[in-house]
Amino acid sequence: MVIKPPLLQRGDTVGIVTLGSPLAASRINAGITYLKGLGYNVIVGEHVYSSNGFLAAPPEQMATDLMNMFENKKVKWILPARGGVGVEGILPYLDFSVIARNPKIVSGYSDITILLNVLYEYAQIITFQSLLLIDFKSNTPKYNFDQFFYATSNTTSSWQITNPPGMALQSLVPGNVSGPIVGGNLTSFIGSLGTSFEINTKGKILLLEETHEPINTVFRYLNHLLLAKKFDHCAGIIMGECTNCQVAYGKSYTDLINQFLVPLGKPLMSNLATAHGRFKATIPIGATVNMNTYNRTLTVMEPVVSP
Numbered sequence: 001m002v003i004k005p006p007l008l009q010r011g012d013t014v015g016i017v018t019l020g021s022p023l024a025a026s027r028i029n030a031g032i033t034y035l036k037g038l039g040y041n042v043i044v045g046e047h048v049y050s051s052n053g054f055l056a057a058p059p060e061q062m063a064t065d066l067m068n069m070f071e072n073k074k075v076k077w078i079l080p081a082r083g084g085v086g087v088e089g090i091l092p093y094l095d096f097s098v099i100a101r102n103p104k105i106v107s108g109y110s111d112i113t114i115l116l117n118v119l120y121e122y123a124q125i126i127t128f129q130s131l132l133l134i135d136f137k138s139n140t141p142k143y144n145f146d147q148f149f150y151a152t153s154n155t156t157s158s159w160q161i162t163n164p165p166g167m168a169l170q171s172l173v174p175g176n177v178s179g180p181i182v183g184g185n186l187t188s189f190i191g192s193l194g195t196s197f198e199i200n201t202k203g204k205i206l207l208l209e210e211t212h213e214p215i216n217t218v219f220r221y222l223n224h225l226l227l228a229k230k231f232d233h234c235a236g237i238i239m240g241e242c243t244n245c246q247v248a249y250g251k252s253y254t255d256l257i258n259q260f261l262v263p264l265g266k267p268l269m270s271n272l273a274t275a276h277g278r279f280k281a282t283i284p285i286g287a288t289v290n291m292n293t294y295n296r297t298l299t300v301m302e303p304v305v306s307p
Helices: 025-037 059-071 087-093 096-101 112-123 142-153 186-192 215-227 253-264
Strands: 013-017 041-044 075-080 105-108 127-129 170-173 176-185 205-211 236-243 268-272 283-285 288-292 297-300
Touching: 013 025, 013 059, 025 041, 059 075, 059 087, 059 096, 087 112, 087 186, 096 112, 105 112, 105 142, 112 127, 112 176, 112 186, 112 283, 127 142, 170 253, 176 186, 176 236, 176 283, 186 205, 186 215, 205 215, 215 253, 236 253, 253 268
Parallel strands: 013 041, 013 075, 075 105, 105 127, 176 205, 205 236, 236 268
Antiparallel strands: 127 283, 170 268, 176 288, 288 297
16 A cells, blocks of 8 residues: 655755755755745755765765655655756665655655655655755746645645646547556656666556657657557556757657657647646656546545645
8 A cells, every 4th residue: 555654734844865966055055045934944964965976976875865864753855956867876775664664755856756756666655746955946936836735735535736827738548547646757767677666657647758858869768668568558648748858850749749659549648737847736656646638637536645
């Protein structure tokens, strides 16, 4: 049975970790100041400010920071500073039995995607494709904060994942299916194929999004997932945004979805506000979701946090 982390309240403690690429101290401090202004206490991991080339620190050290946050009884929410690269390197050093005994809210996107899905698969805890520390700034849309704090602070039995006004979900292949939702950043999943941490899509609703890639590269990644049979047994597909993805060979992201994914015949929706876009819907990885493409709704069918 999936484990739901305790709900989040103002005054709770947030544990900040850096699990991939380094981030400038000024941006880290600005995010911490913003969080404190919202009424949260903050604990900072030992290697949050570290920098070692394109990684903040060796994977063992970043993994230790993460495990310390899971074992800290005060911490309710673990918030990575950013994604970047290298998050998959920490996975062999995690103790999933300890994590399962100490469930926390864990949020993030980009390269953090692989961690979110692995925590669901190996520790059976619901995680959240949503905010990173870099999002805690004055020009972040209110929608992004509302989505996250509603999902993590309420124990309502069902609720809708909705786009911001003026941004419509698109229904491309008809269907009405339910299952745990998994997924996130496409590049992250390609990097994990062939390892013990590759994504499990069987019976799942698969969400994908990407950023700053030419469309021929996105095609290559999708085709890789196809050859790895990740579309064979999924219940449905949701395509999020491909932010700043460049047209290639005269083909757009929309063309790619229509020509590559629609023929698979799986229930399919697109244009969900996701991750690298300005507007970020909060996706509870591992929660049971109903995807109804007839009326273009995504309904979370269970509470995603515990009282």
